[in-house]
Structure formats: C-alpha cells, structure tokens
Amino acid sequence: MASIEEICEAFADWRTRSNDNPRLSKMVKGWDRVIHFTASDMGQGFTMLVKDQLLSELVVGYHDQPDVIVTGSSEDFCDMFWGDLNPSEKYMSGEIKLAGSQQDVMRIDAISMVAFLDQ
Template identity: 40%
Template structure:
C-alpha cells in the first residue's frame, strides 16, 4: 500500500503541531537548530522540517544540504509521523533510513517518543 504526497503532508503537519504544542520539547531543543529532509522513496514526495530556536516548521519540497535525511516508503512515513508506528522497527529492519550524525538521530527518536509516547 502507498500513501499519497498529501497524506504525508498531513502527517507531518500533525507531527509539527504535536511538537509545537509541547513546551518541554521547545525548551529542550532551543539550541538544536536543524534542517531535516523527509523523502519518500516510492513516490515523488519531499518535505522539509526546520527546527530553529526550539520552534518546528514544515514546508513541502526538499532542500539541498539537510542536517538529517529521513527516507522510507510513503506508507511508513505517514504512519510514523501520525504516531501510528514508532520508528524503531522500520529503522531496525532497514525500511527506514536516517542519514545524519548519531547524536541527531538519537535526538530525533527522543522527540518522536515525547510527542507520541512509546
């Protein structure tokens, strides 16, 4: 099954809203400015998450030099950013690829746990 570009956009909007509603996350990340490329590998769909001064924004379209790149098929991306699945299993089985420093990858995983829970 495949998610559409629009479904990925909506899931990222939900993730962004969940993040920005969490004051603890905003405070914790106010010194962690990152640009994150979210890319589906089964359809032409790219989004950019920008974290600046603790605030998260999302826009459609890619970026040339992201700090982190999150790649998976469209269904995994939509399910993950909606919080229906955790990133752990797809990451361990190789269907989710995250390119970036180990510290950034751990921080991203921690953020998703705080938004959606275990």
C-alpha cells in the same frame, strides 16, 4: 502509497503536538537543523526545519543542505507522523534509513517518541 496531501496532513498533526510539548521544546533547545524526508516509493522529497525550538511546516521538495536525511516509504512517514508507528522499530529492521550524526538521529527519534508516547 500515501499521497503528498496525506503526508502533509499527518505532519501538521505531528508538528502541532511537538510544538505544544514543553518537554520537547527543552530537548530541541539550541538544536537548529534542516531535515530532509525522502519517500522512496513516491520519489518525493520533503523538508522540515527545526529553528528556535519549533518545528517548521513541511515543505514539499528539498531545501537547503540537510543535517539529517530520513528515507522511508510514504506509508511509514504517514504512520510515523500520526504516531501509529515506532520509527525505531523500522530503523532497527532497516526499513527506515537515516543519514546524519548519531546525536541528530537521536533527536529525531526523541521528537517522534516524546510527542506521542508516554515516557
């Protein structure tokens, strides 16, 4: 099980890569959302905002009403934020669960893909 600090560190890297990616900025244009991450093995929640084409810092705990809820293990979140894990694979096998509209879910996956993978 990863620690809160590890998740926050991994997220910080993800955030920098995402916010520095001009293509990704285009993809999240006009897409202001509140995203909750729930690390089921830790029983811990996190909140991320996407506002004005930028990802916010990761806040420990749930804040605001979410547009999307992502539920997975703390290890999976860490690996995903570092870009070592393809979240779609975990999603298609049922290990990562999502709640939210299909369009919102697509954007989350787009962020994870475009931030790390060559298209």
